Structures are given as structure tokens and as C-alpha cells.
Amino acid sequence: MKEDVSEKLGFVPQKDIVYNKLLPYADILDEESNDLLGKIKGNLGRAVQLREIWPGVLFWTRKLSTYMRLYGRKFSKEDHVLFIQLLYELITIDKLEISMMQGLARLLINLLKKRELLSREDLELPWRPLYELQDRILYSKTEHLGLNWFPKYAPLLFYHPINNQIVLFFRYFPESATQEMLEEWRPLLCPFDVTMQRAIGYFELFLPTTLPPELHHKGFKDFERFASLFLNECFPQHLVNLFARLANDNIGYIDWDPYIPKIFTRILRSLNLPVGTSQMLVPRYLTNAYDVGHVVLWVSALLGGPSKQAQAQLSGLFNSITSFFHPSNHGRWLMKLMKLLQRLPASVVRRLHRERYRKPTWLTPVPDSHKMTEADITAFVESMMQPVLLAMFSKTGSLDAAQALQNLALMRPELVIPPVLEKTYPAMETLTEPHQLTATLSCMIGVARSLVSGGQRFPEGPTHMLPLLMRALPGVDPNDFSKCMITFQFIATFATLVPLVDCSSAVHERSDLTEVEREMCSASAEFEDFVLQFMDRCFALIDSSTLEQTREETETEKMTHLESLVELGLSSTFSTILTQCSIDIFKVALEKVFNFATTNIFETRVAGRMVADMCRAASKCHPAQSLKLFVPHCCNAINQIAVNEEVLSEEELDKELLWNLQLLSEVTRVDGDKILPYSTQLVQILQLTLHLKCKQGYTLACNLLHHILRSTALIYPTEYCSVPGGFQQPTQDYLPIKDWGRPGDLWNLNIQWHVPRVEETSFVFYVLDLILQPELLRLQRYAQGERDMTRDDVLQSLSIVQHCLLGAGSLLPLLQGEPIPELVTSMVNLGETNLFTGMADDVSRENYRDAICRVMRQLLHHILEHSEDDTKSLFSIIKIISDLLHFKGSHKQEFDSRWKSFNLVKKSMENRLHGRKQHIRALLIDRVMLQHELRKLTVEGCEYKSIHQELMRDLLRLSTSTYSQVRSRAQSVLFTALGTYNFCCRDLIPRVLEFLEPDRSDVTQQQFKGALYCLLGNHSGVCLANLHDWDCITLTWPAIVRSGLSSAMSLEKPSIVRLFDDLADKVHRQYETIGIDFAIPSECRAAAVQLQTSGVPLPRDPEALSLLMTKHSILPWKFEHNAIGFMSLLLRDDHPLPSPAVLFFVKSLNHDSLLVRKLAISAVAGIMKQLKRPHKKVPVSPNELCGLKEPAGMIAGDRPDNQWLQYNSSSLPRTQQDWEGCTFVEKTHWGYYSWPQKLMMYSPSEEQPKQGLTREEMTEREQIIYDHFSDPVFINQLIEFLSLEDRKGKDKFSPRRFCLFKGLFRNFNDAFLPVLKPHMERLVADTHESKQRCVAEITSGLIRGSKHWSYGKVESLWELLCPLLRTALNNITVETYADWGTCIATACESRDPRKLHWLFEMLMESPVNGEGGSFVDACRLYVLQGGLAQQEWRVPELLHRLLQYLEPKLTQVYKNVRERIGSVLTYIFMIDVNLPYTQPTASPRIKEFTERVLLRLKPLTEGDEEIQNHVVEENDVGEQDERTQAIKLLKTVLKWLMASAGRSFSTAVPEQLQLLPLLFKIAPVENDDSYDELKRDAKTCLSLMSQGLLYTEQIPLVLLALQEIAGSSSWHARYTVLTYLQIMVFYNLFTFLSDQGAVNDVRALVIRLLEDEQLEVREMAATTLSGFLQCNFLSIEGPMQSHFEALCKTRLPKKRKRELGSVVDTIPSGDLVRRHAGVLGLSACILSSPYDVPTWMPQLLMDLSAHLNDTQPIEMTVKKTLSNFRRTHHDNWQEHKQQFTDDQLLVLTDLLVSPCYYA
16 A cells, blocks of 8 residues: 555655545545645745745745645655754744744644654754743743733643643653753752742653653653652642653553552542541642643553552542442532543553554553553453442533443443443333433443444343334433433434344344344344334424424524424434435335325424425435435426416415425435436426515525535535445345444445536536526626616525525636735745645636626625615625635535534544544545545635735725624624735735724714724634734824824714724733844754855834824823833833833823823833843852862752851851852752752952943933933922822732832932932831832832942942831831732842841841730731741741740730741741751751740640630730640640641641640530630641641551540540541541551541440541441451441340439440440441442341330431431432342331331
8 A cells, every 4th residue: 555655656655644545536636745745845945044934934834734734744754854843943943923933833743743653763852942942931031021922822832732741842852851951950949939830840841751761761760759759748730740641651661659559649639529527628738639631641551560559549549439429419529520530441441552452653662561451451440330330420411421431331341331221221211310311321322332343242232222222212202302312312323333224034044143143133123113113203203393383473483493403413313324224124214204294284494394304314315216206296296386377476475385395405405416317397496486576485496406506516425324335235145233333444435426427517507507697697787777676686686696606616616816916025935725626627618706706796886885775685795705705615614513523423432442443434434525625625825816805895895884784794704804815914904094094084983983893803813903014013003093083983982982992902912022033043044955045134123113102192091091002012122112212101100190100110110121231140160169069969958068058147248348259149949959050140240231320321211211210300200109099908019110110220220319218218107008008119129129239339228228117117007018028028039148138137136026016016027027938948047046036925915926926937947848858957947846835835735624715815914824824825836837737848747746635635526616716726727737648657656646635534535536537547548558557546446436435426436437438448347347236235224123213314324335336336337338238238227226216325326327328228229129138128118117217
């Protein structure tokens, strides 16, 4: 096969689209594709060498992607590699415009998609350019200042649209890449810094995981390190993706076993399921949600292999969450569970396909030891069946379950299908539960193919088919829409898979049949019966949906949405059945339909359409037999009625005539050959009926005309049977049952094409001459004013013209004309490509397309001048123009919806396990047909010719006409056309803008609005106001602003105001920085072979600005805003703004309008960035700086070689000399994990640009700014504006203003300080919130702007600032403390702490001194915390000082100070992490602190009485006793524990454990909010701690502590132990399960508490036990059961033995407790399986019922248990009954309904 292809093409294609070979004109495609490919290669190369990115490169890359859509990857391997390399170079060009990059990136992704085509040897790509590109876009330094406008999708450029893996690039990175990447990004790994996320994001995107095994030492040597680092608390979600990819690409090469329990515990936690009795979710754990897709990939890669551990854990996972799938449970977690269920089987099937069926490629194969064995598959399917069967009836619908079942059935049909059948048969019998039926049927559709094809595993499958079909028939029910639709789908699915042939005779004729085959043969006799019964059902459905029955007279006559869906379902199902019938069954069916259709008369709107559809289906299958019946019948009927002349002019026609006409028009939609014999009759009917007066009549006649023309003129396949050649052979040598479920064979499809023959084309032209010609003449004479026509006549003529065009469109050549020159200059050929679609155009005949076009234009101008209100005719003309431009036999919308439905059907019936396109034959034929239509619809890059120009101008005229509906229809056609023809926008924009000219007085409001809409564009197409093209922007933006002066513009009309807002909004949303000069780097040109070496990039200074600047002073405010808005979009980082614009923006800072001021602030901040002078950096080696060698092993944390970075009060730079000798490292993450290869530092100050210029030394732009800001009047005004409040209570610290001040002080040094100083001092003293905020913004700008000032200036700056800040902190208020916090945090961000030592020393003076009350203290702490948190690990000394200072103050009385101290403590200890490979920290450590705290809490831990919150909230004179002090301390400690649960990186378990006993003592049991703060906090703390993640080594510690507390005397504590245990075990399920000792300890603890003397504790223990049993943490085994049974039998003394006189019962309490414990244990077992009846259940129920009459509380427990049992098992009681013996049932029924039940 391959050889002859390569001879023809001259190369071996990589992978072309196979469906092309099956087209009727396949032989000419090779020539065509070679021609196109040659052009693409030539022109693309030439464009790159000429450095012409736009339009050349873009035009030809677009052609390349079209080429791939049409032919697949039909080029040689060398070309493939060259294309990829060229595009890779193009994408990574610096300063390439984003929108261009997006197009190129999509194409590149497409080229890389099929990974097996190119191996690592063929292609190697450097990784750095891609990383720099990603970095430039994601972490742009200038975007926030408005110098670069990136669209929202920019960060996602390289994500695969489908499965979000960064493209396939990392497969081709060189082998050294891993090492280089780790060196590049390791220094960023500082867990306290935002850069950590950034580094991990890069690792996830870029690390190569597909290295071949021999290179593994280069790839995964850091794996252990990564795994241990991140199976930690702060396990980021990104890494799941990285690990999943790693596991999937290297199955069998990495040993995951040690991590498996941890992994599954993570997965379980990430599902966020509600557990336990008192659930409190911590906000942090909610963010823990991993993407289900990655989890599924990871799990499916872990399965198999020798250890089988993953499968065991997976079964455990599903066992523990099965009950969540039950339909009665619902919550927001359900979506995730369903997704998991649906995707996991699909992922395993994909893996099996890769291991067993895929052709071997260059990718690493799975070693045999780790392939999935048959036993593995069975275990997997079994573990999933229970949840899937429950999920079938879920609230979210049965789709997920159906997809899961489809994939599971591929692997193990014998395990999957029988249980589904068991659920389906009863559902078909029931009448009361329709939801059950729809759910089971949709699942049956999923497994249909596995069922029908049987196979060795499930040979009895096919025998279920007929019973299923027969029982599904009642589902065709006119009263239940959804049931009806699913039944149609069900029947159609089975009918496509199975030939409906009666082969019962074969039982006698052949002797070589197996038992099952004999059964199938004899059953197939029922097929005929089935088809006839189905038709009866359909007729009943049709009868009940005629118009008379379903609607009143007055209602609409159209079909409703539901009816049209039913119609679609009915016709497609019926045609499927007939296609698959044997000829005998077909004849019977045809007879039946014919009789039904001709003996009744239907109305043509609803029922008529359904019947006509059924008839069409019949005539499509066997046209000859069907037409013989229908055509003569209809023609006679019509002729007889139409003999009377007056019929032709009646308004309301005879129903019979209409019905026959409708029937005829549908029946003729068949193979063109078969129509020709009846052509004379049909043409005669057409001549008779096309000119009926009645609209309904002539519309039907037009349909008939359309269908006759279409059937004879188009190319299409004529049959879709599931076996080529049909089922006509005799049964002796052909047995249809062998073909059940058989896939089509791609190479022997034998498609029967209909290709128009000469007779047919000449028939088409004969009809056109006869019918179209006269209509055109009439319309032309009417347009020239030579004859009169009524509006209805015009409409009728137009309708005929339109249907002729639709029917014969594929035979009419496209419009021709002269191309329009000079639209755009290009040195590359931009020609169009024409594809051959099976018919050569016939030049000898008249081209009716041109004729129609001429007449329509004349008619249009006539109507617009004389009767513009004839909107119906205008609609019709618009439609015709649209078809003239684009129609070649199929419409885009139809094609799109067919493509969609094709994909849906393919998905529901495909076999993913075997792959290789094993689809049903009908589907394959459909796909070939779609390929043919795709070729017809491809109109990429058509030339813009004069005729198009004329039509577009007509459309523009219509788009600005009087009636809004005409306008909007014309606009949508116009937008489509704009997207089709090259560069036509440039021709059209000036014409649109004419309507907006202010000096034109003849523009109406409608025209004005129409023009604005044309600029706005529709949501998907081109937006003229925002083309990426300077020439167009210089025209449109000024025009929009100027249009404010136009006479037609009135801001009173809300629609016009809204339009302008939308326009401005769309421009702002869609605008992206447009490139000015594209210089193509030399490597890129080398890739395109140097033809010429001279390229002249043309820098264009954007003239748009100057045009916008010519601002009229009288513009309405709205347009003034738009003008400044547009201008601010034009700021860029590579060209500074012209001086006039700078002046304009600086002046606008003091504009009256708030909006303008805001824009100006951003703009001036951007201008400052443009004017910033670059500072020189030099590489420094970190080791020389500290004089130490870097340690050998990689270790993070505080090491000797990064100590010099830390804040040390003894060596601060306090003199000029120290300051200059000190190396400042500004970024906080450098040096924490490791040092970069080259640390870039600023060179000494004498090499930097001069600071503090005089006015003479400045540029013109700088002078403008300097003059304004040193002018006291300007500053006064500015500060006044800045200190106004905008929205009361909503204002926050504004980063824009901060950027403005930072820029001022950075660029101009301290030049403006003298002017600003008095203002700052004035504002700081004023406590108003807006004044304080203004001074905070200036201060932070000052501190950050002083980065490069000389020491003297900095020192004097702090002399000014320190007193200011002190005043500010004393004046702080509720409204302003957040702003000051932000101010200090912003000032400290990314600054070396030694540079700011003045600030820190001032803040540390005495934060909590009680002056100014508790509030000021809390605020001071907040501000200090903001500064220190930014410094992270670099200020251990300050943290120690702070902790020393705070420790005595921990007993603070006031709540707000306590909370703040708690939060500050969290930050102090945040640096103390116990990550692997990390040095112990130099900052304060939790362990030592906890020890000190516990000492002070001694008085509380020793005493046993209840701890009450009896502290008087005021500072008493004199020292309080220790106990009260301890309670105050405890309150603060609780605040700290609560704050740190959500923030820190690793839980410090051993330290917290020491506090547990105390918390259990305090925490209340009931959920009651009236408790005081202390108790509520204790409860919250416990809830948070129980959800923490535990390591294996920590579990025994926790259990010890819990056992100790369980022995405590307070029953509250014992009760709380149980609730704590529930949550802790579930959230660490697999970690517990991997340690058998721990499981036994937990079991012992719970069973011990079952016998607690306090009733509440016992009941809680029972609930806990039942929960553990239900999630399969414990299992119900013999010893446990017998233990409970023994406890139950504890004897209680008889009543009469007691002293009758005593009032109190004197049952010895110990006995009663034990007996109750036994009953509770049994009850827990029973309640632990709420949805099924295991084998042990009946006996336990009997045991339990014996205790119904015991004393309380036992009786109560028994009643509760029984009523719960009844409630949960009531739904499926019929099934559950089977488990009990008759005697047991008697007792049970007795119990559940006996009088005692109600007692």
C-alpha cells in the first residue's frame, strides 16, 4: 500500500487522512496536495527570508493548517521536522505580537500531536527559548503598568486544548535539559515565597519524563528528593500533574510502592468528602482539590506490577467511598466522585491498548513484569462494579455511569453486563418509575456493542437482544418525552449493530451451528414482528400528535422544539431499521407505510412531517420499489384536484392537495438516477404548482423543486447498510448472525457513490432554463420599472430563485471578477487555492450564478429606493446574496452539527481497547461524506474581487438601512464575508467611517447606529474597531472619538450610549500590544535558507497618538473618556511616548473627572517606567562573597554560606563606607535552597547612571514632569485630589498610586521631597481615612523608590520618615490600619532587610506598650507583622527578639490583641519547617516554645475540675493567681493553634500532642454557639487538628495520647475522643491501614468505649464503630461478633427479686452497661450496611429482636436500629427479601409492623 503511494507522491507521507482514499475522485488528490504543499513550502520560506511576518508568513502558515485539515500530515519526515523547527524559531522571536503567536502556537501543537511520528533522534528542540517566552508573558514586568497588553488566554498559549499537557515539547528537549532546568529553578524553591509556586509550575510544564531507560540516570536522579519533599503537607496540586505524567511515561521503571499509602491518602483527602459527626472543613483543605484527570492517570499507571499493592489500595478506596455513590446522597463533592468513576476505566482501557494493541513506537515500552495481567484486570473491574451500579441512578444523571460501563464491558463483559441486565429487565416492566428506565437504557446503550458481539468471554450475550428490543417497544410513548427519546436511541443503536434478517430456516439447512447460534437463528424469526410492532407504535405516536389534538386553533402552527426532536428521533430510528432489514421484511414494511400515508390525510405541519419522513426513509433504502408506488399515486391525486382552474388562485388550499404535495416533495429525496424515469411527470407538477396563490402551497412546491435538483446535482453515498452489499444472499452460504456487531472494514467499504451523470446534469439545466429563466426576467423587468408586481408576487419569485440556487448550487461556478489591487503590499504571492470537489465546472452553459447576482442587485436598489418597507423581500435578498457568495452545496451550520453528532455517536459506540478505527460501517461512510463536505466548505483566503466588493457595499448599505431587523441580518452576512476574503476590511473601513464624520449632515440615526454595529462586530468574527493593523487603528479610533460631534449622535438615546460603552469595552478587552517592527533573527532565516541577506525592518512611530491628540475642547464627556482610554492603550515598553502626549497625561492628573484622573495616574506610572534609566548588573559568585565553599550535598535552609544575608544588628551598614561595601541581595528566595550559577548584582555606584540630574541634563519628556512636580500649586491640587475619598468604606491602598510615586522618586531622586514634605506632615496628623491613605501611598513609594539613592540621602530620608511613621502609628484607626499594614509590607517587599534597618528598629521599639489602648497595640503588631512576613527567613534575630518580647505578654486580656499575637506567632514559627533535606532553622522553634508554654499551663493540666472562663476582663490591681494567668495564656495559645492550622507548611505533631489532653478537657460536646470563646476555640482547634495529615511514625504517638485521654474522668473528654478519631482515621485512612498494629489499637479503643458507663459515650462509640465498618476500615469478623453476642447474654436479675418497696431500680449498673454494649455492637454492625443485606445480617437481626423488651436504654436502641433498617432497606425490599428464610421473615414482618413499633 505504502510503496505505490510514495511513487506517486515522490515521498513517504507521515500520516495522511485515510478517508480521502475512499472519495469518488480520490485519484486526483495526490496531484492536488503536492501542488499545494509545494506552494506552501516555497512561499513560507520566501516570506521568512524577506522578513515579512505580516501578511506573508501568517497567510502561508494559515494555509498550512488548512492543508493539514484536508490531508492530514501528508508530507515527508524531513519536511515535518523542518516545519516544526521553523515555527519554533518564529514563535520564540522576541516581541512577537501575541495574536500572531497564538496562531503559530496552535499550528505547532498540531504538528507535534501524533507523537509516534517523530522520535527523539529526528527532532531536538532547545528548552530555554520556550521558557523565556513563558516567563515573559506570565511574569511580565511591565504589564501591570499598562505598557504591554496581553490577552487573557496568553498564559495558556501552549496548553493542549484537549488534555492540558504542556505540549508535547518536553519530549524533544535534549538529554542535558533536566540538569539545566534543576540548576535554573532550584534557587527559586523557597517554601515561604511566591516564587515557589512559580518554580513548581515550571517543573510541571518543562521537566522531560519520556527519556529512554538508558538515560534515566540523567532524568530522574532527583526523584526521591522530590517525592519526599512533596508528599508533605503542602503537596502542591501542580506536582500531581508532574508525578502522574512521570508514572504514566515510565510504567515499571520507578518503584512507587513506598509512597502508595501516602498517595491514596492524599487522593481520598482531596475528594473533600463530609465525614464524622461534627464536621468543620478547614479553608486550607478545600484548596487541596487535585484535578481528577491527573489523579486518574496516576492511579491507572500504578496498577499492575508484581506487588499488586496499588490495586489493593484502590479497592480500599472504592470500598470506603462506595456508600457516597448511593442515589440518596447528594452534595457538591458528588461531581468529583462521578468524574473519577467515569474517567478511571477509560484511562485503564487506554493503558491496556498501549500495552497490547498499539504498534510499537519509539516511546518507552512497558516491561513485561509490569504489564497488567488478566487477574489484574478482573480485580480492577470487580473493585469498580459496586460503585458504578449505584451511580447508574445518581442525581447527576446516568451518563457518567454509562461511559464507565462501556469501558468496563470492553475488558470483562461477563462481569459487567449481567448485573446491568438484571437491573434493566425489571425497569422495563415497571410503569411507576420512568427514571429507572431512562437510566438503565442509557447504560445498555453503552454496553450494546459488547453485548451483541458476544465473543469467547460472553457467548450468551446476543441471545438477550431480541427480548430487550421487544420489551423496549412500549417506551415509544406519546406522553413521556424523555422516555420516548431514549427508547428511540436504544432501538436505533441495536438496529445499527445487527442485520434484521430472518434466518430461522438455517436451523434446518445447516448442521455446523453452535447451541447459541441455533438459539439466535430461531429467535431471528421475530424480527419481522418487531418491525411491524414498532411501526404500529409510531403510527400511534403520530396520531396523537396531529395539530388538531395538540393545539388550539389560535396557537402557532410551527413545530415546537420537543416535537421536532421526536420527529428527528423517529425518522432516524425508522430509517436505521429499514436500512438493516432484509428485502422481505422491507416489502412488508413498505406496504404498511404506503397504506398508512395514502389512506389518511395529514395536516402538513406536525403529523404530516413525521409521516413524510417515514416515507422518505423507505424510499431512500430501496428507491426503485418505493417510487413505483408513491410517485404515480401523488401525481394523480394532485392532477385531479388541480384540474379546476380556480384552485390555483385560492388563498386556502385543499388539505388533500397539500398533503400529496408534501409527500411527493419528501419521497423525491433519493438517488438521482432513480428519479429520471419520472422526470416528465415531476416537471409537469412543478409547472402546475409553483405559481399557486396560497403561500403554503408554493412553499411545498419550492421544496419539491429544491429536492429534485439536489438529488440529481450532488455527490453522496447511497446506502449505509452495516454489511457491504446488503443481505440478499441465501442462508446456505451466508449467515447474517455472524455479522452481529461486526465493525466495518476500512479497506473494503465498497461505498456506492452517487455521482451526477451527463443525463442528470443536463436535466438540471433543463429545469433551470424552464423555471428559473422566466422568473429572473420578470424580476428584472420589475426592477427596471417596466412591469408591476405585487409584493407577494415578488416574494414568490424570490423564493423560486432561492430554491433553484440551493438545489443546483454545486453545479454553478463561483462568481468571477477582477481582483482589487493595492489593498496590502506584500512581496509574496497571496493567491487563493481551489479544491476539486468531484465536478468540473461546465463553461459551455450559461452561469446562472452571475445572472442571479445581476438581477438581485438591480432589484435591491429598486426596492431600497421605492419601497424600503418591504422587509420580507429584503430578508430573502440578503439570504440569496449570502448563498451567492459562499454556497457550494452545503451550509456551514449543517456541517458543524453533523460533525458534532458524528462524534457523539462515535464516542458512544467505539471500541477504545482495540482502537484502529474499528467503527460500524455506517459511521465510516458518514465520516468519508463529512470529509467531502469539508472540502466543499474550505474557502480559506479567497481573493477579494470587484464583484465581491460590489456585493459587500450593498450589504453595508443594508446594514445601515432603516429597519433594525434588516440591519442585523445584513450585518451577520457581512461579518461572515469579512472573514472570508483577504484584507477586504481595509477596503470597507473607510466606507463605514464615513457615517461617523462630524461634518456630514445627511446621516440618519439609524445609519449612525448601523455603522457603529458594523464596527463592533459579532462575538465570534472580526471586530473592525480593533484590527491588529496600525493603518486601520489610525483611522478608526480618532473617528470614534470625533463622532461625538456628529449631528446624528444623541446621548439621550440609551441604545446609542450602550453601543459606545460596548465599543470602548470591547476595544479595551481585546486590545493587545501590536508589534511595531518585526526583526526576524538570523537563526530563523537560516531555517528558511538564506536567499537574500538584506532585510529592512521599518520602525513605525505610531501616528495614531497624534491623531487622537487633536482633541476638540467641546467634546461631550463620554467621548473625552473614550479618547483618554484609547490613548492609554497605546503606551508600550519599546517606544517612549511623544512629549505632547506626556504633557497631556501629566495635566490630566488634575482633571475634574475622577475617571480621567485614574487613567492618568496609571499612564504616568507607565511613562515613569519608560523613562527609567537602566542600572548595570554584574555576575557575582556567591561563594566568594561569604568566603565559604558551597556544601557538597544539596541542603536547604540556614547554612553557613547564606548566613551573611541575614539581619544582624551588630553589623548593620551605619556609615557611608559600610553602605558602599555591603552587597545587598534584594530578592528573598536567593540562597535558601541553593545559589544560582551566576548571581546578578548591581555594580558599584560609580558605574551606575548619574543620580540627581539637574534640569539641564534631562530629556524633554523628563523636563515636563520635573516642571509640574516641582510646582507647589500643581502639587497642592494633586494632593487634594488624591486625599478625596472615592467610595466610602470601599477604598483600599492603591497600588497604581504607589507605582506613580515609586517612579517619581526612583527617576528624580529626592528632587520633589521639599515640596511634598509639608503635605506629608499635615496629612499624617489628620486622622481621616482618605488623608491617611494618601500619605501611606506616598511613604511606601518613597521607601521603594530610594533603592539606588546614596547613603547620605537615604539617611536624611529616614530622619524625616521615622517621626512621621511614629505619629501615624499613634493615630491609627479601624479604617486605616489595613492601609498602613499594606504600606509597610509593600515597602519591605523584595528589599534587603539591612537596607531598611531604620524601619525595623523603629517598629520593634515596643509594639505592645498599652499606650493608646488595646486597639493601637493590635494595629502596631499588624504593621510589624506585615514587614517581617515579607522578609521570611532572613531576619531570625528580629524574630527571636520579638518572641522574647511577646512571651511575657501572652496573657493579654483583650481579645483583639490576643488574636493578633496568635497570628504573629504563626509567622514567627512559619520558618520552622520539618521538610526533608532541610537544615534546622536559626529562627525560633516551636518545640522549645511549647515546652515553655506547657510549664506555665501546669496548674490547668494537673487539676481535674472543669475549667471555667471566669477571668474578669480588666487588669486588676495586684497579681492574679497562677490559675487565672494560665487560662489567659491558654486563650492566646488557642488563637495561635487556630491561625497556624491553615497557614504553616508542615504540622508540628509531637508538640501539638502535648496540648491535646488539655483541649479534650475543655471542648464542649453539644454544638452550641452560646459557649464562651475559650470553649469554642478549643473545639475548632480539635476539629482542625483531626484533619491534619499524619506520617506513619506519628500514628503510635497520637494513639497513645488518645488512649490516655479515654481513661480520663470527664465523659466529655471521652466523647470527644471518638469524634476526633472518626475524622482522623478517615483523613489518613491508607496510612492507618498500612500499619496493622494501629488498626488493632483503634478497634480496641472503640470497643472499650462501647462499655463506658456514660450513655452518650456508648452511643457515640456505636456510631463510630458503624462508620469504621461502613468505610471498610474494620471488617465484621467472627471474634468481634461473638464478643458482642456474649455481652448481650449478660444476665439481668428478675424484677420480682428486687425489694418491692424501693422506688429506684437497683439493677447493678455494670451488668446493664455490658448488656447494652452488646446490643449497641450488634446495632452498629447492622447499620453499617445501609444499602444491602450481607449474609450475616439476618442472624444479627434475630439476635437483636430478642432484646426488644429489655429495660431502657436497651429497648430504645433496638427500636431505633429497627426503624433505621426499615428506612434504608425499604426501596429495594423485593431484592433484600431473598436473603432471609421464611421463619426469619415472619419474625421481621412482625417486628417492623408490630404494635411495639409504634409504642
